[in-house]
Amino acid sequence: YRDAQAAEARYRGLFEGTRDGIMLFEHGGMIVAANPALRAMSGFDLPRLLGMHALDLTADDIETAEAQFAALQATGEWRGESDLRCADGSTLPVEAWVAALDLPTGRTFVASMRDVSERRAFEQTQEIFLSTVAHDLKNPLAAVRGQAQLLQRRLDKGTAMTPEKLRSSIDGIDGGAQRMGLMIDDLVDVFRMRGNQPLALHRQPVDLVDLVRRLVDEADRVNERHHVRAVSAEPTLVGSWDEPRLERVIANLLGNAIKYSPDGGDITISLRREAQHDGSWAVVVVEDHGVGIPPADLPFVFERFRRAGNARGFGGSGIGLAGARLIVEAHGGTVGAESIEGGGSTFTVRLPLANT
Ligand code: ADP
Numbered sequence: 001y002r003d004a005q006a007a008e009a010r011y012r013g014l015f016e017g018t019r020d021g022i023m024l025f026e027h028g029g030m031i032v033a034a035n036p037a038l039r040a041m042s043g044f045d046l047p048r049l050l051g052m053h054a055l056d057l058t059a060d061d062i063e064t065a066e067a068q069f070a071a072l073q074a075t076g077e078w079r080g081e082s083d084l085r086c087a088d089g090s091t092l093p094v095e096a097w098v099a100a101l102d103l104p105t106g107r108t109f110v111a112s113m114r115d116v117s118e119r120r121a122f123e124q125t126q127e128i129f130l131s132t133v134a135h136d137l138k139n140p141l142a143a144v145r146g147q148a149q150l151l152q153r154r155l156d157k158g159t160a161m162t163p164e165k166l167r168s169s170i171d172g173i174d175g176g177a178q179r180m181g182l183m184i185d186d187l188v189d190v191f192r193m194r195g196n197q198p199l200a201l202h203r204q205p206v207d208l209v210d211l212v213r214r215l216v217d218e219a220d221r222v223n224e225r226h227h228v229r230a231v232s233a234e235p236t237l238v239g240s241w242d243e244p245r246l247e248r249v250i251a252n253l254l255g256n257a258i259k260y261s262p263d264g265g266d267i268t269i270s271l272r273r274e275a276q277h278d279g280s281w282a283v284v285v286v287e288d289h290g291v292g293i294p295p296a297d298l299p300f301v302f303e304r305f306r307r308a309g310n311a312r313g314f315g316g317s318g319i320g321l322a323g324a325r326l327i328v329e330a331h332g333g334t335v336g337a338e339s340i341e342g343g344g345s346t347f348t349v350r351l352p353l354a355n356t
Contacts, residue, residue, distance in 0.1 A: 043087030225264030261290030
């Protein structure tokens, strides 16, 4: 008798302690037991559940559910995804396994259900992400093809082209290819980090002032509505950094400052050296007067795929800042943002300098 009691306690512990929702129902469908996890998932208390039919718990189309139930009665098992109908009227996506259990009292079914809402949400985010990335890559690709076709048509017609026109077409092609390259590199870094692989930095002496000036001059040249300038308190700021990656960080911040200032305006990148007790730092501040970031979104803009509510009208996939933060932190630095919605944004990058 003691052994039987111990076994009963063990199985009860399993039934009550597991995080999956479990219920038993009779051959006809009447629920005869439900564990605490199922009660928590569905929001129905035990007395309510015990009066219900198993099909009352599904939010699936009733004809499909009835057909599945008939198949279960015939074959003794069913497995699939379903939507659990909850007490508050909401539904919860679950993965369910149902199997027949032949007890001395007759045939019973045991159903176990796992909440898959997180997985579904992740799949949805990935779907949105992939479609925006595809869309984003197509924009510069269209620019590249457009320019290439223009050159081709002129060549076919034998139209003479001034060196300026030729240069502007080539610049267009190069710019588009560069933007695509930046996005692809961001993607690779961001996904590599997800697999917990640290970024392998290729450090070499880099002058940040020179790097910023190059990007700023280029941005100022191609953006007519924006006035982009660099202001540096130092003639040089040399550190041991991964140059192509830092270039991406600055290009991302600068690109965002331009993109999120649709009416044009001043964009300033300022550079300075800061001496702290823990050594000296290179500080880069990118400031724009664009649409800004709503306070509720500001804490999340460095997270993957996160975009502010007011960014919908602008192209983007929400990976640029996540990539920028990865790179800066891999260098031992920090990146932060301040913003006034409707008034502009300021992004600050701090990088440890070799003690030069
Ligand atoms: P996206 O591809 O969406 O621009 P990012 O990762 O570069 O992705 O930026 C994440 C979000 O941060 C953007 O969607 C936008 O909401 C906000 N953001 C970034 N930079 C700025 C800026 N300079 N001004 C306003 N909002 C910005």
